Amino acid sequence: MEFHTIIEPFRIKMVEPIRMTTRAERETLLAAAGHNGFLLRAEDVIVDLLTDSGTGAMSAEQWAGMMRGDESYAGARSYYRFAATVRDIFGFAHVLPVHQGRAAERILFSTVCTPGDVVPNNTHFDTTRANIEHVGASAVDLPIPEGRVPSVEHPFKGNMDVGALRALIARVGREKIPLVMLTVTNNSGGGQPVSMENVRAVRAVCHEFSLPLYIDACRFAENCWFIREREPGYERTAVKDIARELFSHADGATMSAKKDGLVNIGGFLATNDDALAKQEARLLILTEGFPTYGGLAGRDLEAIAIGLREVLDHDYLRYRITSTGYLGKHLIEIGYPIVRPPGGHAIYIDAAALLPHIPPSQFPGQALLAEMYLTGGIRAVEIGSLMFGSTDPRTGAESQAAMELVRMAIPRRVYTQSHIDYVIEVMADVFLRRDKIRGLRIVWQSPPLRHFTARLEPVA
Ligand code: F0G
Numbered sequence: 236m237e238f239h240t241i242i243e244p245f246r247i248k249m250v251e252p253i254r255m256t257t258r259a260e261r262e263t264l265l266a267a268a269g270h271n272g273f274l275l276r277a278e279d280v281i282v283d284l285l286t287d288s289g290t291g292a293m294s295a296e297q298w299a300g301m302m303r304g305d306e307s308y309a310g311a312r313s314y315y316r317f318a319a320t321v322r323d324i325f326g327f328a329h330v331l332p333v334h335q336g337r338a339a340e341r342i343l344f345s346t347v348c349t350p351g352d353v354v355p356n357n358t359h360f361d362t363t364r365a366n367i368e369h370v371g372a373s374a375v376d377l378p379i380p381e382g383r384v385p386s387v388e389h390p391f392k393g394n395m396d397v398g399a400l401r402a403l404i405a406r407v408g409r410e411k412i413p414l415v416m417l418t419v420t421n422n423s424g425g426g427q428p429v430s431m432e433n434v435r436a437v438r439a440v441c442h443e444f445s446l447p448l449y450i451d452a453c454r455f456a457e458n459c460w461f462i463r464e465r466e467p468g469y470e471r472t473a474v475k476d477i478a479r480e481l482f483s484h485a486d487g488a489t490m491s492a493k494k495d496g497l498v499n500i501g502g503f504l505a506t507n508d509d510a511l512a513k514q515e516a517r518l519l520i521l522t523e524g525f526p527t528y529g530g531l532a533g534r535d536l537e538a539i540a541i542g543l544r545e546v547l548d549h550d551y552l553r554y555r556i557t558s559t560g561y562l563g564k565h566l567i568e569i570g571y572p573i574v575r576p577p578g579g580h581a582i583y584i585d586a587a588a589l590l591p592h593i594p595p596s597q598f599p600g601q602a603l604l605a606e607m608y609l610t611g612g613i614r615a616v617e618i619g620s621l622m623f624g625s626t627d628p629r630t631g632a633e634s635q636a637a638m639e640l641v642r643m644a645i646p647r648r649v650y651t652q653s654h655i656d657y658v659i660e661v662m663a664d665v666f667l668r669r670d671k672i673r674g675l676r677i678v679w680q681s682p683p684l685r686h687f688t689a690r691l692e693p694v695a
Contacts, residue, residue: 241557243651244550248295254278261609269690270605270675272614281612282654284643287580289335289493289500291647294545297497297538304534309525313533313540320540324475324547325452325482327505329512331519332529332536336453336491337362339504341369342518343449343489346511347413348372355403356416356451357395358382358424361622363416363451363489372413375403382424385574385585385638390465392427392576393420393458397436409444418451419458419481423618426454426559426578428461431469431481438484447486447508453494455481457579460552475547487511494580497542497647501535551648555579558655559645565659569666580644586619587639590672595620595635597674597694603641603665605693606672611661615643622686626677 256264256279268274277283283290293301305311314332321330333339340363348354350371356363357378364374377399381389395417404412417437420426441448459477463469469477482488487506492498504519506512516526523530531539545551556579563577566584574583586593586600593599600617607613619639626633643658665672675691 241554243558243648244548244554245294245648253281255281256612258609261612265605265608266692269678270601270693271686271689271691272604272608272616273687274690275608275614279612280608280614282614282650282658284581284613284615284645284658286616287494287644287646288491289498290649291493291497291499292649293497293499293538294541294648296545297541300537300541301534304532304537306533308528310527311533311536313536314527317536317540320543321503321505324478324543325488325505326479327482327487328507328509329505329515331504331512331515331526332531332539333502333504333519333523334500334530335493336451336489336502337366338523338530339489339491339502340366342504342515342523343487344372345370346514346518349413351411352413353403353407353411354414354416355395355400355412357393357418357429358421359416360418360422360451360453363418376423377403378421378424382421382427383637385425385572385583385588385640388575390428390576391430391433391461393418393424393429394433395429395437397433397440400437400440404440404444404446409446412444412446414447414449414486415441416449416451417485418453420454420461420579422453422580425574425583426457426580427574428458428465428579430466431462431477432466434481434484448484450482450485450488452482452488452490454579455490456495456546456552457556459547460549460556461579464556473547474549474552478547492539492542494647495543495546496539497546498535498538501531501539503529503539555647558652561652562643562645562655562658566662569659569663571662571666574640582643583618584641584643585638586617586641589669592670593672593674595624595639596633597676598639598691599674600639600641601691602672602675602693605675606665606668607641607661610665611657613643613658613661615641617686618642621677621689621691625682625685626680 352372367374492501572585572588590599600619623636
């Protein structure tokens with residue numbers, strides 16, 4: 236007998252209480268936080284879907300590993316265990332630990348880029364883009380056309396447009412491109428996967444022009460699970476073997492272990508290039524730490540080594556992707572326009588389509604977030620004009636983002652199905668009152684990255 240209910244494949248042995256609040260309390264709390272979820276205290280949130288980064292629960296094995304951590308400054312046993320695991324799964328010759336993904340990005344791009352360079356990616360995450368721009372290079376997104384339209388269904392909406400990559404190389408010249416990057420899954424484009432076929436096609440173009448291929452590996456296991464589920468020929472392949480194949484096409488990777496490393500802090504930078512690895516290690520020593528700890532404690536390295544193996548477990552991945560899809564399916568049933576199909580780590584609501592009466596200058600995504608918090612104490616994040624737009628200091632006019640999205644990211648192994656059922660019920664209630672949701676205006680801001688600290692109030 237095959238049963239259809241996919242359960243959380245773990246038991247809970249340590250709990251953290253959730254403080255229940257009333258709508259009246261939340262009204263006071265949200266006003267005090269300037270209608271900005273980043274300025275709320277986490278304990279005033281009932282279900283926190285702000286990010287899936289560093290918010291996961293570690294396993295008993297990982298906590299046991301923490302106790303085994305070797306805190307030697309140089310050559311710690313924990314480093315060798317960590318490096319052996321990364322080599323086993325990812326296959327790269329050199330592995331530098333870093334405290335999180337953006338540290339790997341900073342070291343990589345400040346080593347390989349010179350001003351005027353161009354770095355193509357399926358879709359750059361904001362810290363990746365920022366680190367490229369910080370060294371005077373430009374970051375170019377080349378998603379397939381389907382990747383730009385929320386309502387269009389495609390099994391591998393995270394794919395790179397290979398024709399556009401060729402056109403870019405022809406236009407700017409190969410010597411302006413230090414490397415090509417693929418983000419798996421593409422967070423900024425909806426947590427959508429990249430197919431193995433696309434990885435091979437991008438690899439072929441890189442090969443033709445002698446360009447290194449790097450993978451932003453944050454959510455590699457989720458991406459490989461989608462390959463197993465959706466790409467012909469991989470139905471019977473273990474996710475670990477899919478991952479090995481995927482990385483065998485690449486020359487290096489950046490990784491925030493706060494996602495598919497199943498830890499609260501950590502990451503790495505990996506490469507097959509001996510000379511580059513030496514240069515990168517010099518920068519690592521300058522700002523992160525000695526190359527066998529790179530800004531992490533030995534115990535963190537142990538937890539990553541264990542997390543990277545646990546994340547490849549099929550029961551875990553089946554539960555993970557099914558539970559994200561469960562939220563997506565119910566939001567679609569209620570009537571929410573979401574980025575389709577549901578991604579791996581998050582559901583993205585198209586707030587512009589949901590709230591056509593709120594113009595981008597009044598932040599429909601942020602307005603929806605306020606209503607979600609007031610109604611049920613749910614926190615999520617805006618990926619729209621508050622995050623990417625800016626106010627003209629002279630005219631006060633708002634520039635707008637390409638899309639007005641609200642991302643509901645699911646922390647790993649933290650919430651059960653009844654938490655998600657509660658979220659669905661709250662969202663159904665919000666949906667009924669969507670016409671009454673009012674836009675917001677900024678009363679104080681501090682660009683760049685204004686969304687973290689801006690204060691807003693409802694428009695009259
Ligand atoms: N690359 C991708 C695709 C990411 O999603 C993130 C982080 C990073 C790089 C940077 O990693 O935070 O460890 O420095 N994403 C988090 C999020 C912040 O909420 O999506 P980091």
